[in-house]
Amino acid sequence: MTTISTSTSAFYERSSMDIADLRARAEGMQADLSRGQRIARSSDDPVGASRLRQLSRADSMSQIDIANAAKATTNLQLTDAALGTFADYVTRIQELTTQAANGTMTDAERAGLGAEIAQIRGNMIQLANSRDVEGGALFGGQSAGDAYTTDAAGNAAYAGTGTAGDLPLGDGQNVTRGLTGSEFLSFPAGSASPDLLTALKTLSDALQAGGAAAQQAARDGLSALDQGLDQITTAQTVVGTRLAWVDLTTERRTSLTEMRSNEETTVGGTDIASTVARLQETMTVLEASQASFTKLASLSLFSLLN
């Protein structure tokens, strides 16, 4: 006959260990549920915790990318609006120059047109020196001061840097934050004038000087104006493309953010349905073992022997 030897203290010890274990398990699941998070410390799931850390890092970088993208969008929109105004100005000067090229014009009338052109050119210089959202020169690249400086004679010279600089949009993508003045106002090498502002100065000076050369100057000016308008509309296209690129990366970022938050929930969130079910199961077992412990513990031979 085999006998299972057991002693009173062994019975109590075993029961208390079992019940304490069940209790600890139930409490752990309850904590998971109330936190909504499966991972309280990294050691609960080292791989998951590391993944969550990387996701939160990507998330916080993405927040900064959003701010940068918004900044780039605003600056590019400012640039776009300014370019639109530039185009309007050039169109208006084209009208005036076409009038001036007419042989029936008197010198006085031409001088008036020249004065108006000079005035519009002044506006264009001011527009070229407008500021971006950060307070820097919108068309000055990375320089701190104005994009164009004018000397006493009224000649405008570009004072900014060669490029506008890039803004990171996240995931290694960049966008050039704007245009420099020289990128859309300067004419290619070999042209009659170095840039549009110089050509306008030549034109308005000649018209105001009057004489036989004025009409010819107006005719010459028209081709320079055509070229200037071409460059401005090309620049508008470039800016529009960059805006579209920023939009594209923003869309991509949004979908990536969604993916990340999905993954965060999958990796770190508590699966409520299954946790509740397991909790219920544990509670049932715990209740049963408590009940059976009470029954067994009250069974003593001493109470039966009289």
Next chain:
Amino acid sequence: MASDLLSIGRSGAQAARIALDVTAQNIANASSDGYVRRSTRLQEVSSSGGIGSIGDVSLSGVRLEGVVRNADLFRQAEVRRTGADAARADAEVAGLENVQAAVEQSNVYNAMVGFEGSLQQLVGDPTSASLRANVIEAARTMVGTFNIAATALDSVGTGLRFEATDGVTQVNTLSGELARVNLRLARAADASSDQTALLDQRDSLLQQLSAFTDVATTINADSTVELRIGGAGGPLMVQGGSAGTLAMTTAGDGTITFAVSGLTAAPAPAALTGGALAGKAQALVKLADVHARLDGLADAMAGAVNTAQAAGITPANAAGQPLFAGGPPFTAASLALSLTDGAGIATAPAGAGANSRDAGNLNALRTALGNADPVGGMDALLFDVSGTVQGRTVTRDALRTIANGAQVSLQAQAGVDLDQEAVNLVRFQQAFQASGKVMQTAKDIFDTLLAIR
């Protein structure tokens, strides 16, 4: 016929009384720690017939041969061995959890990400004073968290070493006690209740010792014990009535080693593999490793930033000054903020001119940081620590289950079963009553004989 019915009855009653006493003792000690159930061993007293009296009946009753202690040496050794393993794993996991908390809850990782983010934000507008101030504050937070992590790790180490020192004192006290028990055991009479109590004490001391260190025991014929610590090949700790002294040495990196002196000419190094002391030593080794890696990350981060700073110019067109102080080499504890004004951040490359919005040097700094990748290194460190904790926790739980099993199995064999004792009470009470009846019968017989006229 040399039997004496009255004395046989008396011996039976006496034996039943002793058995009842032992049963009562068992019941009283049912929940005493380290108490091993006793039982009585009874022996018949009789003599065979001598010359000329072959066939004679010579019965003299019963006598107590000894009090038996129902201890199983193997199960006791198992309890000590598994208990030492579980105590080691317990101490190691507790130490490692503290290391994990020190690194994780100091939020170094988040602060590093914050600093990285502030630099990225500055690219958007390199001359903005508020964004520059933001970088300085993020750097300040990061320096603070590095310092906190270093301090927390140091205090974890101090705590572990303090506990280990206390453990060493306990081991020495228990060993001294064991040596005294050895002395008394050598003098105690065999199978006396004095000896059984001493044996209980001996086993209980051994079990307490095994919580601190792994012990190898040799039980001698006179029940005294010879004790080695750190396994069977370890140094002798208790022999006969003399005990050695365990001492702890702390190395420069905070790790600890042990040695026993007293019983050997020179202190013998003890390589502990079980018990809380071994667990603490293992946790301290991991702590030293984590601390060194944290220092390495602080050095990589501060070194990359300072080098890049030196290559650029500030908006005031001055050469960039170091952002961090306290090195090189930088450690997590020594790291400090050197620049306190955001205007000192060298965002522009050399030659860009004053107030340049060129972020060339800032981008170079970010690239250098990206290449050194201290943030990734921090993630790897956290992963390593937490992975170690998780792995050790699994081991700890397994060892604990095994130790609990061994404990319960020893209890089941050596502990008191109240039901069995209740049965024994009834049995010996009946034996006592029966012996009384024998004496009654003897008296009746005498009365019968005396009544003959």
